[in-house]
Amino acid sequence: xxxxxxxxxxxxxxxxxxxxxxxxxVDYCDKSLILIGVLKGAFVFLSDLMRRLTIPVxxxxxxxxxxxxxxVSSGKIKLRRGISTDLKxxxxxxxxxxxxxxxxxxxxxxxxxxxxxxxxxxxALIDKRQRRETDCRIDYACHRVEEGFLVGYGLDYAEKYRNxxxxxxxxx
Numbered sequence: 001x002x003x004x005x006x007x008x009x010x011x012x013x014x015x016x017x018x019x020x021x022x023x024x025x026v027d028y029c030d031k032s033l034i035l036i037g038v039l040k041g042a043f044v045f046l047s048d049l050m051r052r053l054t055i056p057v058x059x060x061x062x063x064x065x066x067x068x069x070x071x072v073s074s075g076k077i078k079l080r081r082g083i084s085t086d087l088k089x090x091x092x093x094x095x096x097x098x099x100x101x102x103x104x105x106x107x108x109x110x111x112x113x114x115x116x117x118x119x120x121x122x123x124a125l126i127d128k129r130q131r132r133e134t135d136c137r138i139d140y141a142c143h144r145v146e147e148g149f150l151v152g153y154g155l156d157y158a159e160k161y162r163n164x165x166x167x168x169x170x171x172x
Contacts, residue, residue: 004168016142021052039063041097044154060085087115098126102136
């Protein structure tokens with residue numbers, strides 16, 4: 001059985017999301033914002049974030065995969081579910097659970113640009129730089145880490161641990 005080493009408590013997550021929501025609400029106060037949640041991992045973060053925003057937003061989801069049941073990205077990004085919202089001339093904020101290599105976000109940003117949005121920015125629960133392979137700009141981040149495989153609060157390993165209320169380093 002792997003060890004779970006605490007990284008962020010429930011209270012720390014809540015506090016950081018509240019702070020981020022205030023900043024996003026100010027930055028987009030007079031804009032038409034669409035949140036694009038990246039399934040499956042970001043649904044918990046997106047849900048808490050959008051409820052703390054003080055501005056109207058639309059929400060849509062995409063699903064991409066590159067990990068499968070591994071703790072290392074395959075590097076092959078598959079779009080499993082595309083968007084259904086009209087993004088033309090709208091401001092888009094991608095909401096992601098964790099940005100690791102940056103490959104998934106690069107592919108997603110290229111995909112979303114084909115819909116001609118006014119702007120695209122990225123909001124991540126976790127900015128993990130250990131294996132970054134692309135120049136990926138994260139505009140809003142709750143927490144930065146250098147290394148470790150993280151689970152909980154939507155983050156999973158082989159579809160397990162998403163339900164944990166805090167974030168842990170999964171030590172194999």
